[in-house]
Amino acid sequence: MIKTPLQWGVFFVPENFMKNKVLVTGGAGYIGSHTCIALHEAGYDVVVYDNLSNSSREAINRVSTLIGQAVEFIEGDIRDPELLREVFASHEFFGVIHFAGLKAVGESVAKPLLYYNNNVSGTITLLEVMAEYDVKNLIFSSSATVYGDPESLPIDESSKRSCTNPYGQGKLTVEHVLEDLAVSDDSWNLIALRYFNPVGAHSSGQIGEDPNNIPNNLMPYISQVAVGKLDKLSIFGNDYPTVDGTGVRDFIHVTDLAQGHVAALNYLDKQTRPNEDGTAQNSVGFLPINLGTGKGTSVLELVSAFSDVSGQTVAYQFTDRRAGDIASCYASADKAKMLLGWQAELSIAEMCQDTWRWQSMNPNGYYIS
DSSP states (O other): OOOOOOHHHHOOOOOTTOOOOEEEETTTSSHHHHHHHHHHTTTTTEEEEOOOSSOHHHHHHHHHHTTTTTOOEOOOOOOOOHHHHHHTTTTOOOOEEESSSSOHHHHHHHHHHHHHIIIIIIIHHHHHHHHHHOEEEEEEEEEEGGOOSSSSSOEEESOOOOOOOOOHHHHHHHHHHHHHHHHHOOOOEEEEEEOOOOOOOOSSSSSSSOOOOHHHHHHHHHHHHHHTTTSSSSEESSSSSSSSSSEEEEEHHHHHHHHHHHHHHHHHHHHSSSTTTSOOOOOOEEEEEEESOOOOOHHHHHHHHHHHHHOOOOOOOOOOOOOTOSSEEEOOOOIIIIIIIIOOOOOOHHHHHHHHHHHOOOTTTTOOO
């Protein structure tokens, strides 16, 4: 059974202050937790649904502290249709922001069935329940991995899509599901936000990226070397045709990324309101939008920037390229600026500074001994 808001200890802001209620799947995770804060600051009422498989209840506790009120949290799996039905029956949602999913590329290669079952089948289950309750506004956490090895830079939303691993294939498969759904039923409003490389942490240092075991992503690996938790960083390849031979990526501050979700939700809110004459507007259908800075930064440039900001030496060694890695990948974010009025604001130095604040204040992440 789902606990009522009163049992969860939720404190409600008066309804005339709050906007629409939003279900955030995977809201206890890295991007999800930051987005919950941004949604609250924008006046949205948030309900978090997360199975805590790669996240922490402590993240929700800290979000609650930061926003000054308890976040309604439901521990559950997106593959559980009965629990989802209970959630939708007990809330009147405007829409869903869907982060929930497994996200390690290497693990996806070793365990493809697990990834397709969770990330693809789980999303289909969520969509089916949304349809049952006539909740047809969705913002999907997609990824720049759907572009594979780009034919040209910067990458815009019309670029060819292809993937080299089950994680990316899962994101692309869900995009195809959303495209087909929009064709079959024009009442759906489906935005796929294609992230590039999220890094950074909340400026308070209270929430940030806390990977299980050895980090899969570059920035938490750098920060864990800097704090002494790991010995050295392995840089895969120094012979790419880039500024210094190391791979180039479009790093975006997680706070900017969170604001991108708010902008997308505001866009759906505006697009789904009736026209002045009372007639309905056209639905959004399927709408892919890149969220990036439009600027590429090499691995060595990021290591150098982190060392400058933190005052710590980040030991590293060069190793062979990884299969499937590409030389450069960065976004065209023009569509996000045009449609959503959004653009990334924070610099590489600020990304490093906020990461270091989080890591130095929380050397063991959310783990409390």
